[in-house]
Amino acid sequence: MSFYETLANDAVAAIEDAADVETLDGLRPTLLGKKAGLTSAKSQLGTLEPDQRKEAGQRLNVARQLVEAAFASRRDALAASARAEALETERLDLTEFQSKTSPGHLHLVTQARDRLEDVFVGMGYTIAEGPEVETAWYNFEALNIPEWHPARGSFDTIFVNLGEPEAVMLRSHTSPVQIRTMENQKPPIYIIAPGRTFRTDTADATHLPAFNQIEGLVIDRNITMGDLAGTIDTFVRAFFGEEVKSRLRPSYFPFTEPSAEFDISRDDGSWLELGGCGMVNPQVLRNCGIDPDEWQGFAFGFGIDRLAVMRYQLDDIRELVNNDVRFLRQF
Numbered sequence: 331m332s333f334y335e336t337l338a339n340d341a342v343a344a345i346e347d348a349a350d351v352e353t354l355d356g357l358r359p360t361l362l363g364k365k366a367g368l369t370s371a372k373s374q375l376g377t378l379e380p381d382q383r384k385e386a387g388q389r390l391n392v393a394r395q396l397v398e399a400a401f402a403s404r405r406d407a408l409a410a411s412a413r414a415e416a417l418e419t420e421r422l423d424l425t426e427f428q429s430k431t432s433p434g435h436l437h438l439v440t441q442a443r444d445r446l447e448d449v450f451v452g453m454g455y456t457i458a459e460g461p462e463v464e465t466a467w468y469n470f471e472a473l474n475i476p477e478w479h480p481a482r483g484s485f486d487t488i489f490v491n492l493g494e495p496e497a498v499m500l501r502s503h504t505s506p507v508q509i510r511t512m513e514n515q516k517p518p519i520y521i522i523a524p525g526r527t528f529r530t531d532t533a534d535a536t537h538l539p540a541f542n543q544i545e546g547l548v549i550d551r552n553i554t555m556g557d558l559a560g561t562i563d564t565f566v567r568a569f570f571g572e573e574v575k576s577r578l579r580p581s582y583f584p585f586t587e588p589s590a591e592f593d594i595s596r597d598d599g600s601w602l603e604l605g606g607c608g609m610v611n612p613q614v615l616r617n618c619g620i621d622p623d624e625w626q627g628f629a630f631g632f633g634i635d636r637l638a639v640m641r642y643q644l645d646d647i648r649e650l651v652n653n654d655v656r657f658l659r660q661f
């Protein structure tokens with residue numbers, strides 16, 4: 331092996347030994363820089379006989395190219411593996427805070443709402459929405475609750491300080507979504523509208539000031555009270571189980587005529603009130619530009635939180651908002 335090849339081989343061995351880019355770069359002056367063996371060998375070419383000089387020069391060039399190439403490819407390889415390692419260690423793992431064994435689950439009320447939606451979507455209903463801040467027109471007037479109406483007082487409304495006194499409020503029920511839907515959609519209408527509702531109630535075992543309701547509205551031709559009763563019955567069986575019965579009890583709501591409250595049967599033979607319902611008052615249809623001689627409908631509304639309380643037999647509705655994971659985890 332010639333002198334140049336020995337120099338080159340030693341240089342390549344050192345290059346291959348370098349464990350990272352910094353070490354490799356540190357080797358460059360000694361292997362390829364001014365003081366490198368292959369560099370000083372070049373300046374000594376002049377001491378050779380002219381006929382040997384050309385051949386030695388070529389061998390020296392080959393040796394130097396070999397080292398340059400080894401250096402470049404080793405550098406590429408080290409840089410690539412350093413990048414890969416950085417990518418691996420610096421990667422943001424967005425799932426790392428979610429325990430693999432206990433990923434959590436939807437809140438009880440969300441579960442109940444999702445199931446309700448499933449039941450009604452299965453019956454051909456679509457889901458409607460409305461704003462949580464409403465005007466007196468939608469929350470009361472269009473629903474046939476004029477300002478002087480005693481029912482207005484029973485809603486314990488939380489008003490928003492905007493415009494005329496008592497003109498804007500947090501909706502006290504989901505019934506205003508009936509109005510918004512009838513204003514925007516031509517019959518036939520089959521919708522449910524789940525959503526948050528608000529009243530000045532103080533939180534206790536059976537009340538929350540911010541709670542959830544679900545509204546149902548059907549507008550079609552030849553709709554009767556029988557359709558309403560059948561719909562409630564189908565929903566109750568689908569949601570609570572085939573053995574649970576429902577019944578309607580005469581009641582009063584300004585937006586329905588006739589009106590009823592509906593109850594579900596309990597194991598001990600007693601009845602539990604679930605919500606209100608009735609045939610949509612013709613005046614409400616007229617308020618929305620729908621001709622009551624051509625179209626009829628029924629509506630119903632009840633609390634989703636209360637439904638969750640019944641379904642899971644909780645003894646305090648406030649458990650739903652205490653956010654105690656030891657409680658929530660059970661469901």
Ligand code: DAH
Pocket residue numbers: 502503504505545546583585586605606607608628629630631632
């Ligand atoms: N909006 C009523 C309430 O919050 C519940 C209700 C009763 C809704 C009868 C209806 C209905 O759609 O027909 O007390």
